[in-house]
Amino acid sequence: MLLFAAMTALAVATLPTEEIAAPSLAGDLKGIWTKAPDAAAPIVVIIPGSGPTDRDGNSPLGISAGSYRLLAEGLGAKGISSVRIDKRGMFSSEAAIPDANAVTIDDYVDDIRSWVDVVRRRTGTECVWLLGHSEGGLVALATAQEEPNICGLILVATAGRPLGDVLKQQLHSNPANAPFLSRADAVIDALAAGERVDSADLPPPLAPLFAPGIQGFLISAFSLDPAELAGRVAKPILILQGDSDLQVGTEDANALKAAAPSAELVTLTNTNHVLKTVDPQDTAANVASYADPHLPLEPGIVDAIVDFLASH
Known part of the structure; x- marks a missing residue:
């Protein structure tokens, strides 16, 4: 077991990464591309959640869980490439617009379409998977209404009601x-x-x-009503929801599933909004996990995504 853990850690540590950019309004959007060994591997664009959330899933508002970085590393170790991004006007994408608050969901959709175009051109892949976390799931759903070159959606801790x-x-x-x-x-x-x-x-x-x-x-x-948008998506959808999420509940995941009956729904036991395993009875520990970069990602998340992509 220890040897396996060491080999997995080594595999994650040696995954090649590359800074990548996509054009936007006033300047480039920036992100980081984690490359699986197989150049033909599926590629997932990870769309951040609300507020000043960066490409790693961290925020100056007290979140340092590193959830998106851990997700990219976990997917890479399983042979899946990813691009995780900074939103326009924020962090490494700050040049894309002078005021990061002066945006709409339509603006974010334009940005994700730009990312899809860049990723397709850089990799030669036919289509790109979109993974949206929390508010990022709404952006993914809105993008799917307009962008034909997506393989499907992975909605993680995504509301099933208007925000x-x-x-x-x-x-x-x-x-x-x-x-x-x-x-x-x-x-x-x-x-x-x-x-x-x-x-x-x-x-x-x-x-x-x-x-x-x-x-x-x-x-x-x-x-926007996320459930209504989900019902219009003809591509494959995976819905991932932790049952210990303090911000988005299993009722939201069920609403998305009801609107899109062909979607696959996976409920993750003892998993919270930042995708960490927590004691469902300990709210203080749940909140504390938001600031713990050393707490590993709930392993079922990566496994569910890998199985879903393999089946499509």
């Missing part, structure tokens, strides 16, 4: 938010209807959440 509904649930789950919940609900409903709100009139705890600079993005995101 405004998810935000409402998250706010309602905290008793401390009770004094301003009705105002928050009204703001979310307005944004979902395409209407901007005056943040100067909001209670102080809500003002950063609905700041003027991000309302355009929220309007674009709240207007």
Whole structure:
């Protein structure tokens, strides 16, 4: 067992990687290409989740779990190539737009289509798999409505409801938010209807959440129903959902599956939003795992993806 673990670690450590770029608005998008030994291997583009989440799955908002890096390494060790990316305006892609907040879901779709084009040209592959984590799953679903050159989708911890509904649930789950919940609900409903709100009139705890600079993005995101989009996708879909996820629940995965009956659904036991194994009864440890880069990825995630790609 120890020898096998050492050999696996060595294989991961020696996987070749290469910086890769794709054109965008004002400057290039940047990412890192992890190459499997077989040049003809399937290739997966990993789309980050919400906010300032980087190519490794980390964020200056206290997340250092390294989930996307671990995922790329795990897939590479199983013979699958990947490209993990920084979103426009952020990190190594900061030159792509002056203001990282001045984006919409349609903008992110344009960027993923650019990545698909670059990956196809660089590798000669016919199609590219899209793996979206959390909000990245919504971007993957929206991209699939427009981009013909994708093999299929891998939706990881992806909401099955409009993101405004998810935000409402998250706010309602905290008793401390009770004094301003009705105002928050009204703001979310307005944004979902395409209407901007005056943040100067909001209670102080809500003002950063609905700041003027991000309302355009929220309007674009709240207007989309992930389940409805999933129902329109004719390509293969894998839905991966941890049953200890504090942000997206198994009900979301079930909603996606109901909308896309041919999709494959894998529920991962004791797995949280950053794809780590946790004690479902220990919320503090679950949250702490978000900042633990040494905690390994739940192994069932890589296995499920490998099996899914092999079957298609």
